[in-house]
Amino acid sequence: MKAKIIFKYVIVLLGCAGILSSFVYSAKAQSASQAPALFYKANEFFQQGNYEQAERIYQEILASGLDSGSIYYNLGNAFFKQGQMGRAIVNYERAQRLLPRDSDVQANLQYALSLCNNSVVPLRHFWLISILKRIAKHLSLDAWTLILSGIYFFGLLFFAGFMLSKKIALKKIAVCLSCCFILVSCLWLVKFQEIRMGKKAIIIVPEIDSRFAPSKDAVVHFKTYEGASIDIIDQNNAWLRIKTPDGKIGWVPDTVLEKI
């Protein structure tokens, strides 16, 4: 009898905490009174064909410390219209991180990439990683974090329920949730790795020589073109050591790329 009361108490307590958790994240978005007005103003400039002014206002919103997938998408469009493919691709990539299933973002990104002189064949990954990447790309990192946290919460809840009530059905559910937790953890890690903050970048100049050493006199190893996605693996003063998707490694000045 006592166990049942305690079980109910724990369930109510955990439920309250769950509801509380759903408010934690949404509370962040309260301080953005000016951003929508600026956004609509920038859209007006865009409609008038004043892309430079539109870009400036989108940047202003971002400089205020707020962002959204739509801002990055529109900013990408503004850069595209000004012929800055590299910067357009950077912002489409940023928008895609926040809106992974948005078809407009995907279409514009692919179109911008197709206009760049960039025919790198990426290295093939281990098949399991490829499958995980294919699944992980459908949701944003925050969505995967929430799913992982939910599985974790219900897993603990069902384990606790089993301990108190000794019902085998609860144990089975808890074990299933543990397996899901492992799988979603892998997906989360893959997604996290893909969007490593400050490690992925896009070349924003038409063409750049990647060199063997961080010096303008060093031997040119290969050429990289605007819009190419690269990984930053090291830094030496104003030079960055980059790795292209086909596995080539070289040094470029830090001014030729923009981190996603």
Place this chain on the structure above:
Amino acid sequence: MAGSFCILNAQAFAKDINFSVSLDRDHVEVGDMVQLGLVFENTQSVPALQLPEIKGLKAQYIGPSTQMTNVNGQMSSSVTHRYRIVPMQTGSFTLGPFSFSYNNDNYFSEAVDLVVVDRGQAPQRSAAGGSSGDQNNDINGRIFIILSSQKNKVYINEPFEITVKMYINQLSVQGIDYPVINAQGFVFEPFTQPRQFREQLAGKIHDVVEFKTIAYASQQGELTLGPAKMNAKVVTRQKDKSGFFGSDFFDDFGDMFDRAKIIPMNVSSPELSINVLPFPDKDKPKEFSGAVGSFNLEVSAAPLELKAGDPITLKMIINGSGNFDSVQSPVLSSLSGLKTYNSEVQETTAGTKVFEQVVIPQKADINNLPQVKFAFFDPQKQMYFTKTSQPIGLKVLPADEKVAVIIDTSKQAPLNASTRVLGQDIIYIKEHIGTLRPRGAFLYKNKKFIGLNILWFVLFMAVYFFQLRKERLTQDIGYARKLRAPKVARIKIQKAKHYLAQNQKELFYELIFKTLQEYLGHRFNRPSAGMTADIVEELSAAQGLDPQIGEKLKHCFLQCDMARYATAALDQNKMRETLAMLEQVIDYLERFKK
């Protein structure tokens, strides 16, 4: 005197016999002994030679010593016929050149010089059986490395030869590793197969192991090359001078009584300074991308008759000499009306590098492929050169339908003819701002979110430990009684205090007795009814209690017994004393961990 003569064969696989001569010292005192070795490499079957008479020197044959040597997995053999030379007078002597015939071939050695001085004037020489430190110092001077460069002034990316030579003077050396050169700003090719030969340096004949490689400088400036480091194992032979076999008499028996000792050596060369020059700015062609050497360009294309939108494969072959790692793809002089893809290296062999590039004519009015240009810097002539191919004639027919603009989405199949046009412009901007959030504020970084997840875990652990305790209380009676004991005692002590206040002696002592019985029964998981003054001693001993506590317990029980028969003898002070004693006992037992 006891040093063996290991010869690192100059040509390990050569069929010719290498004949050489060596002396273990070139300065000696009159009457002292010096050892002469006639070394025959690549054979072990040459008999000893009869030395010619040299006035002032007395020669005596000691015997042969054979040697098998393994350098980097290559085996070679040699025999050394050794002679004891005792100078009888001072002066300079020349031994050799010696010659001998073997299998109808004549072989000649070089000559060696020997300087004989009066006693006490020869340079000191460390004893073979000396201390380890002396021996190492002696060895250090007899094995060393010289690092040399073909040039000390090179251009960036210019190939130049680096030579590392290990000099060995009358030492037996095994397990020689390839050199490791410490150099920042240089790229090295793998070392070639080592070469072995003999070389005279500073008046001494040395066995030399030579390693060569090609290096390129990757950055300009005054760079330091080296030191080169090599590992090798030196085999020495030691004699115990204090022992029976240490006397000079046994020197004549050669190495028979010697003890081999392997000394690992790490030998370093001095550093070199290389001045790496930048490419000259004067007359630098715009197509120049860092290629250094002397090259030729050959260009071909196929097919030469095609429709607009169809691909042409442009093949560009660079051949010549120089640094092929620095050779980048040649470039088309004009891209008008052409869509091009990055060129790919198809093949790299010694002296040749082949590039292929896909070019798509977009219109039918294109008659030829433009010139292909390749620029390089020739460090020998210190000039830039630009090789230019002739334009290649094309016949481009109009496409059957409107030329498709290839939307190269994956970049993995650029020539896929089935790719269809998806759009000519971007999709329009979004009208709504969407969900705003702080920049870079990912959920996994949110402290409240992390805290909440930790809270779930803490709650779960609380449930776990609660359940664990509950199960123990159910299953472990001793544990349950132990937990219950102080609670019950506390209630009864309160009641006893009430009796004490009312001076109800009988009830008081009866309650004290029961409290003691119950507490001890619960505390030690024994039947409460069996707890009497008689078993207190046994209980104290069994549980390892403090003897004073045992005494107090016994005293409490005796007071209770006395109250039954002589109540009048007990007053309120005694009652208070008994109650205090009971509390002390319980307090002690609660803190007692057993």
